[in-house]
Structure formats: C-alpha cells, structure tokens
Amino acid sequence: MSLQFEKPIDDLEDKIVDMRKYAEEQGMDLYEEIGLLEKRLKRLKKESFENLTRWQRVHVARAAGRPTGLDYIDKIFTNFNELHGDRALGEDPALISGIAEFNDQSVMVLAQQKGRDTKENIHRNFGMMHPSGYRKAIRMFALADKFKLPVITLVDTIGAYPGIAAEERGQALVIAESIQRMSELTVPAITVVIGEGGSGGALAIAVANKVLILENSIYSVISPESCAAILWRDAAEAEKAAEALKLTAKDLLELDIVDRIIEEPLGGAHKDPQAAIDSVAKAIKEELIELNKLDQAELLQQRYERFRKLGKFQEMA
Amino acid sequence: MALDRWFRRKKPNRKDDDKSPSGLWIKCDSCENQVYRKDIIANLHLCPDCNHHYRMPVDDRMEMLIDEDSFEQWSGTIGPVDPLGFVDLKTYPERIKAAQDSHKYPDAILTGAGLLDNQRVAIAIMDFSFNGGSMGSVVGEEIARAAERAAEEERAFITVAASGGARMQEGALSLMQMAKTTMSLAALASKRLPFISILTDPTSGGTTASFATLGDIIVAEPKALIAFAGPRVIEQTIKQELPEGFQRSEFLLNNGMLDDVINRKELKQKISKYINLLLANRTTIKVKHVPAI
DSSP states (O other), X not given: OOOGGGHHHHHHHHHHHXXXXXXXXXXXXXXXHXXXXXXXXXXXXXXXXXXXXXXXHHHHHTOTTSOOHHHHHHHHOEEEEEOOOOSSSOOOTTEEEEEEEETTEEEEEEEEOOOSSHHHHHHTGGGOOOHHHHHHHHHHHHHHHHTTOOEEEEEEESOSOOSHHHHHTTHHHHHHHHHHHHHTOSSOEEEEEEEEEEHHHXXXXXXXXXXXXXXXXXXXXXXXXXXXXXXXXXXXXXXXXXXXXXXXXHHHHHTTSOSEXXXXXXXXXXXXXXXXXXXXXXXXXXXXXXXXXXXXHHHHHHHHHHHHTOXXXXXXX | OOTHHHHHHHXXXXXXXXXXXOSSEEEOTTTOOEEEHHHHHHTTTBOTTTOOBOOOOHHHHHHHHSOTTOOEEOOOSEEEOOTTOOBSXXXXXXXXXXXXXXXXXXXXXXXXXXXXXXXXXEEEEEOTTTGGGOBOHHHHXXXXXXXXXXXXXXXXXXXXXXXXXXXXXXXXXXXXXXXXXXXXXXXXHHTTOOEEEEEEEEXXXXXXXXXXXXXXXXXXXXXXXXXXXXXXXXHHHHOSOOOTTTTBHHHHHHTTOOSEEOOHHHHHHHHHHHHHHHHTTTTTSOOOOOOOO
C-alpha cells in the first residue's frame, strides 16, 4: 500500500517497468528513453521527499514496510540472544531485549517492536509497552551496567499503553524509574529513533549519550491525533497539530533534542529497508567508537549535561 | 498533556480551571452542603462539613508547609518563551499572557527554601491553575535548579505536584523536562538527602511519569486524581466506563504505588516526621565502604 503523495512516484515506476517489458518483448532498444524516465523518477522522489509536510512525514514514519526493531536486530547484530521478562509481572512482547555482538563488542539491545502484519501487531500490542515492558527495560539496564555492555535502544512507539491494567500496575512510576535508571548507566548508551518516538513511553528508553534519528522518523511530546483532540477538540485536525508540534528530524536537530540525523534511501526507508539498515549500522558504529573513549564518570557527565541544557526560557526583567 | 480540558468538559458549568471555591456561598462539590466560601479558605481549602480537599493556591500551600517568615523564594527569575511558534486555537504567547495576567508568578511553579518545623528544606510547588500546571521549559528548569541547590545547601527536598503533564505548546522540549527533572534528583541521592513527593489533585502525564513518582517517600492527598493517561483517554481506548474511584489516591495506595494518603491538616506534621526520621542516623552512622571485588 502506498502513501497518497507517493502515487505519482509509483505511477512513474510502473511506467518504467512496463517500458522495459515492452522493449524486451519487441526486441527494441529503448535504453535512452528509459534512462530519461529514471532520471525523472529520481528527481521526482527527491523533490517530493524534500518538500514533505510534517503530517506526510508522520505517515512515512508509520509506513507499512518500514524496517522495524527486529529487522535491525537481525541485520545489524550478530549472535543475538533474546532475554525475556521482567521477573515480576510478566513478559511484554512490545519490547524486545537481549545481548549480542556488534563491532567486536558485546552489547545490550532494546527495541520497541510494532507488528509487520495484523497478527504480529496484536501480539506486539502495536508497539505500546505495558509496565512489565518498562520493568524489563530497567532490568536490562542493570544487567548492561554490571557487565559493562554498551546499550543500544531502538525507539518505535506511538506511546506507552493507556489502559486500566497499565494504570493499576503503575505505568507512570515505571516510566519514571526507567528514565532514571537509564540516566545512571555507566556504559555508553545510544538511541536511534527508527520510526515513531511517542512521548514518555519513548523517552523511557531514550536517555542516551547520543540520540540519533532517521530522516523520516518523528519524536514528539504527544501524538498529533491526541494533541488535536485536546487543543483543537477534534482529532481530525491532526495535520495542524503535526505542523505545530515541530516533530520532524530536522526540527528536533535545531532544538538539540537529537544529535544526528541518519539519511534514508531516496523514497524512504520502506522502499529500501536494507539501505536504511546499513546507514543505521554505520551511524551506531561511528558513535560507539567515540563513546568508548569516555570513562564512566565522563559518560555520566556528558549524558547529564546533554539533557540538563534542554529547554528554552528567558530571564525576567 | 493538558488534561484539565478533559475534566472541564465533564463539568461544563465550571468557569475556572481552578477548583478553588469562588462566590460568597458555594455548594460543596462533595457533600453538596451550602458552605460559606471564606470558611473553606480559612480551613486550608477544606470543606468544613465533609473535609473535601479543594485545590489550593501555591502561596497558601507554601504558607501551610513552611514555618512563618522563613521562606526565601528562588523561582521567578525566568519566564516562558515560544520556541516553536505554536498556534492552536490561540497562540502560545496569548495563552501565556492570559495566565500571567491572572497570576503572581511567571509560570506554573513556585520554588524556594525555608524551614519546615525548623528543619532546612527546599520546596517546589506546582500551580494547576496556570495553564493546567503543565511542565514546559520553565517549570522543568526551576525544579531542576531547586533540586540541585537543595543538594548543594544540604536541604531535604519537597515537591507538591499538581499538573496535567507536559506542556504541549513547547513540543519535545517539554518532553525533555521529564529527563531533566529526573536527572537532577541524583544530586540529592548522592548526598543521602530525602526527597519527599506530595501528589495533589490532579497529577498526570509527564509529571507523574518523571520526578513526581521518584520520591524516597511518595504521599498523596485524599481522593486526588493521579494518573499516567487521563480517564478520558483510557475511556476512549477501551470504550467502557471506568470503575468508581479509579486513579484516585486510595486506588493507588491499594495498588502499592503510594507510601500513604494523608489529610491536608496532618500533612506538615507528617512530612516533618519523615524528614526527621530519615535524617536522624545520617551523621551518626559511619558508612562502611566495601571495596569492589
């Protein structure tokens, strides 16, 4: 299924495929004509993606086929061993965690996982974590600290799950505790926002030394739909809310909320998942090499200062 | 999230966000008796008939908890800006101006130092009547500064939460205040100074999911709404009515999320005891340093 603004791109792609087929069948040399169309396609993709509205960008961040946490885990890390459960309440499939190898080092990986089809989406609760998921995260942070494993988190959630059982089991408290525990890590921590970074539910695993974001990912205090429901009193005004919230990678880099934007392949990560995964791997590797040079105290200090300075205000007369 | 709007829709006749009693005589929200307004205010904003806890203005809250003439204000030197150029039905600067015009302080927070039963404390009190007590850059910065300065000056730290959550109009910058305020508590912990968090009606969203639930001791006033997601959000998600008392203080106490629920009239005395008991051994017991294996 393609996004609305992708229609002209898809049409042109189809046309090129048809032309190739025709040329082959008829034994004609249409090399030049096809070449021209391909150039036009590239230009069209570039222009469309450069000029996406923020709301369109939200759709790309949520697009079907966009690589998910598991896709990155499978391709980037070797020898991944999933570790389950919070040892108290249960196992939350919306968060995948485990130990693996990366660049000749053992690491701890945590990834929020949306489903790649309806069945998986139901199993993963659409990537919305319950308190047991945050408790599991806290457990993994402690394990990483003990064995000096750098922590890599992949963020992709619309937010923490809002439900009766979640409230009963202290959703707010475990998010707060997860933020706190991650901020205390004495090992390097890197976060990549691979899709959607939704509110406190995302921040709970994003208190890293370096926070990276894919070009078409978003990161926001609230989903555009919920924001519209509250401030415009109409969830249908989500497009306006998305504009107002300044939730794109470019916006967030300007506000120092993220440290680095990872480029996506032309047309978005969902069009070429392997290329997106390769870019993410390269970025994590580069950042980890730099962070490995810091000692424990420096890591804590750098992380503290990184978040301490965030906020905009004025001195009062 | 500014949850105040959802509450407002449930009670369309209420003119003000602030649940402080207004008018000469009011009908109590809880017992429905006709009560003289001044009697409520003089009674720590409690209904004299049924002890219903009304929301309390920040200055009254400070006076109730801090010994007379001992308060030194820290906050107030910084004010909000409009980092995103945020416009919804109104512009953010319009919302700020309206709030500032009807309030004494530049944002939804009062911090400072003082004595509580002669014990040195620092305190941060949130103001729900100012933009739903939402936590933006100013509120986050003031809380972080207060926690850090409390640690520096060896004071116990007390927060009184009353907040709809993160301030949407400052976007992800507001979200980052959750990390900032949480991280500022480390300075207190490293000096083994107590952090007491008092939750009042209502506390939700990003405030509940950060510093406010990280107290060494966490207490709440009776029947306060304390939530991560507000009741309306949950109702919309699960499409059914919520049970009576859901997300109220007593519900959280029963679920093991609070140390205690305390009547406002006993609050100061209780906090005083906590601080006293927690600090009593701090200087007398020698901390044994166990060498790393």
